[in-house]
Amino acid sequence: MIRLAKNIKINKNLNKLASNYTINNNNLSKSIILNSRNNGTNKDINVKSFTTSTSTSTTNKPNQTYVFKDLNIFKNVKRGKEGDIIHGFKVVRIRDVPERQFKTYRLEHIETGAKYLHIDCEDTNNVFSVTFKTIPKDSTGVAHILEHTTLCGSEKYPVRDPFFNMLKRSLNTYMNAWTAPDHTSYPFGTQDPKDFYNLLSVYLDATFFPLLKESDFRQEGHRLEFEQLDQPESLLKFKGIVFNEMKGALSDPSSFYAEVAQQHLYPGTTYAHNSGGEPNEIPNLTYEQLKDFHAKHYHPSNSYFFSYGDLNFLDHLKFIQENSLSKFKKDNLINTNVGKVDRWTEPKRLHFKCPPSAMDINPERKYKFSISILHKENKDLFESLTMHMLSNLLLRGSNTPMYQSLLESGLVLDYSPNTGFDDNLLESSFSVGGIGIKKEDLELVEKTIIQTLEKSAEEGFSRQVIESILHQYEFAQKDVSASFGLKLVGALASSWIHGNDPVDPLFLNESIAHLRQELDKSPFFENKIKELLANPHRLYITMENDENLQKEDTEKEMEKLKQIRSKLSESQTNEIVEMAKDLQNRQNQQQDVAVLPKINICDIEKQQPKVPHHDTTLGSTPLRILDLPTNGISYFRSTIDISSLSPELKPYVPLFCSLIDEMGAGEFDHKQLDTEMNLYIGKFSVSPLITIGHSDLNHTQERIYIKGACLNENLVKMFSLLQKVLLENKWKNPDLLKNLIGQKQASLVEGIPSSGLSYAKTLSSSKFTRAGELSEQWNGLTHVKLINDIVSKNDMDSLISKLLQINEFILDRSLMKCLITTEGNNVANYTEKLNDFMKVFSYKNTEMVVNTKKPVDPTNDSRFNFFPIPATVNYISKTLQSVPYTHQDSAPIQILTKVLSEYLHKEIREKGGAYGGGVSADGGIISFYSYRDPNLDKTLNAFNQSIHWSLNNNITTETIENAQLSIFSDFDSPESPSNKGVGEWMRDITDEMKQTRRNNLLSINKPKLEEISKNYLLENNNNYVTVLGSKDSSDLNKFNIKQITV
């Protein structure tokens, strides 16, 4: 999921997303933020992500959170002192980080020079990672293919894919691997000590002693194969998982743009290559080069170990020494110098073509443009922090100069994907640009960017705006946030591998204090902008959407294959057939996975943990109180039932939600409101919410969900702002509205390729229940169409009237319920403030209808829908009806989907070459899926085959246990205090229901699963298939071809 690159789009609103902005160069947090911005585009796959995970639901759990047993106890156990030698490591430096209650240990392995950092804290979710500095010298994707191939079997664990098998044999809270432009990381997380060492053993063996078999290289990387394996007269093709993964990644216009921009700003260095691999260069990589790259880079002398959590890390050191490091000597020949860029004396200009957006909504706005400046070597934490702040001051939110001159003026529809400050590479860069630009405006955009910088360098920023951003940093420091240890893996690695002290970025408070002093002394940020403006190493990059680019690429590939085919001798042809068969045999072989360590199924806790809560009422409004250690933060949640809102207004609810804090309110215009919210509120969001009855799929609740969080001392301010936003919103501003909707349209359309699977699934699921139907209206392509209609009709008055009606409707206490999370000593105060806030709403006694209407009978509609998008791979979803949460078959269905996924992983990913595929069950729907998939019919066949497979005596105790483990590692994954108990509150799920489900999941047998497979899958013909994909796909006969059009 994470490619640590500069493609992460800067978010326009700071406080909606700031929660994770805890460390200055926190890549992972940025990507989590991106995922959480959920205005209709559910990013199912992050834009540019070269990782090994197949399913975002099993391996990529960014929302998991770490529970500090007691936030107020400082970790005071000392484990050694500086200068000590422990298990072959020398303790180099020990530092306390008071603001985080951490004790950090930096060590160096004496024999090999391997670096080690441990962060000792009370967090039970222990994290480990090993990182190697990897410096590719071309775009064959060698680092990325190696990342995949190391996970295909090692000396101690010679099974085909230990990594994927461990997902099912452990209670991990996270397992992944990723390739960044200059390093490769292998992280995992778990709460179980035994599991920690199981995983550590597999990870160490995989990275230091991989088998790197040629067949794995061919499976994961690339190979030549005939379309029908054994028939040389069929079409010759390139296949391989990474090959298809990168085709998918680069057909996303945003990833493509960011990649090209980076490559040209850093000429002569490793960053001038695509570390993920260019599909046209990947086939040039040889097996020998792969092995050589491993030998030169995956050596202890080039490695960085990281551990985090409450386990005694001295045991980790012992384990690592005994199982890997003791087998190596120092290697002084390893050269992983990135090399600094030769600085330009004058700016450069480049013009490129890029893949088009999924919809040609603005044919005249085909251009993307940005200015990138190569800044400084990343050595200085303070410099990084202040450059990030400068970037926020210039760009984020409606009260910033660049936003006003570029977006609010309508010159561009959104920032370019590289916009912002990036310190992930050896030298940092700062970029600003836009997408959706008219040709005749290109010059003006360039001029405007420069002029805006010049003007800001003259005028500076108001202290209030600066304080509002500092408040966001300070809030984030206190917010016990999701997956903190894991975020550190990504955040610390990029500076650590370039020789910086990885602990420095944790001392945020010192840097902020330092900044406050500087601000009093000098025009601090003004000087920084002047420095940027004086820098001649500046790249002006223009890109033009080109409909034909992909076609040309495909033709080139076909031509290349034709050439190869024509030169093949008979023996070479036979060799291709033989190797293909050999690979297939290997893939079909039963594996002896018993060599892999495993958590015992008995280790799963039988008793469902409970989150204590207190239910009460304020007036007659239901209120749930959760008393949890929140570190000085008050969390607020409220839902407003909108089931009886008029059906004409309902489609506009997502738009209403996303605009509610962008229009201005009370005495504040939209710019001032942005600053006020940043000053006093740490997190804020309003979103549409659909919940399905736990015992009846047709019992749907339709609601608006409001979330806010602030420091305890800002409660009154938060409620006062919330009151203004709800009661005194400035909806009557057609110009602003039009501008904001234009931006939303651009980002929705730009996001279609990366959300392909989510759109396919939403549509496929829309025909079974009211919830599915509504979800399509709110999150699906139907919503995209609505936004397009609004833009083309351009009738803002009518829109304003609708938004006002929705606003009026929701100001009704009889429709509300609330949840607060705070520490005991703040409960009384909080309840009192909430009570005051609630008093402004009156009871209108609107009826809360439960919507049980089923969608219209779909028999007339096609069950097979295909939407062509400019991509060379497919996103496939096939759905069937399932049962509600408390139904006795619900737990076995969940187990069965895990079991089937094991089969599908092999067929769709290993054999088919897709990036991922499987089946899942939630919300009363069973859904088969694949993504970045070069196949269509073959995958649909695999979906069917998996059902027959499950009925042919292939389910074993082992497969069932694997499924149980993988479900419980999700089920029991840790949650932050702010998220605890929320799902139960939202869906009225009781502790008893959860306990029953746990019991059901733990008592599953084979006959039951076979019965489920027969009843719910084999004999169920009520299913829908939706595909977003390449229009060049063959096998389209049975499909109803539709257009994602205006």
Ligand SMILES: [Zn+2]
């Ligand atoms: Zn990958």
